[in-house]
Amino acid sequence: MFMFKITKQLNGSFCLNNQDYLTMIYVHDGEIDVFHHHLHKVTKVPSGYYTIIPFNELSYVSTNTSQCTMVTINAMIVSTLARDVIQQWLSHDYSLLSYHHHKQMIQNHINQLIDYTSLTDLHLNTEVTFRISYLLMVLINDLNTQTPLSLNMNHPLKQKYLLSNQMRIFDATIDLITNPHKSIAAIATDYGFYDQSHFTKAFKKYRQITPYAFRQSYLKDMYYK
The missing domain is CATH 2.60.120.280 (Regulatory protein AraC)
Structure with missing residues (x-):
């Protein structure tokens, strides 16, 4: 159709x-x-x-x-x-x-x-x-005309991830950037991670950056743009 x-x-x-x-x-x-x-x-x-x-x-x-x-x-x-x-x-x-x-x-x-x-x-x-x-x-x-992506980019059609884990990291990332005063520990708990350490490990494995560094980078970009 x-x-x-x-x-x-x-x-x-x-x-x-x-x-x-x-x-x-x-x-x-x-x-x-x-x-x-x-x-x-x-x-x-x-x-x-x-x-x-x-x-x-x-x-x-x-x-x-x-x-x-x-x-x-x-x-x-x-x-x-x-x-x-x-x-x-x-x-x-x-x-x-x-x-x-x-x-x-x-x-x-x-x-x-x-x-x-x-x-x-x-x-x-x-x-x-x-x-x-x-x-x-x-x-x-x-x-x-755009920049080629890195060969190890975690694109869903290049590397498989469990959908449930993808969705949790996605939802947690939105929370990170839309609620800058919310603690990372609270976000970890809200999205089903054992604790902040577990969330940070899963987040970094997928994005190659910690949740804290990702949030700081986003806030810095928003401040200077």
């Missing part, structure tokens, strides 16, 4: 647990904060830029007062129209991409696709195919 959805108004903060979907978030005004679980980073995405949430990625998005559009496409559409894009996001940093040079064209395609948005059975007619293909081809080109 072919499915896609376009959401024009994003308010507040929310988590995305993409399994069989690719999400592209285009920022038109202001900026958003996005935490990509498998990239181990929080990124500010300003106006004129976009980010993607690929298959099997966990993310936390805070839209603040920005204006942005979220385009969500299921795996069948991606595999049918642009299978090559999957290898590109496996090997390149997809957290911050620019669409300045394609801004008007992308906006036109999105506006036209809104009329076809559906979460039911959808036949890919010529117009829909053309417009989604354009977005995916721009994405492939933009990913090719």
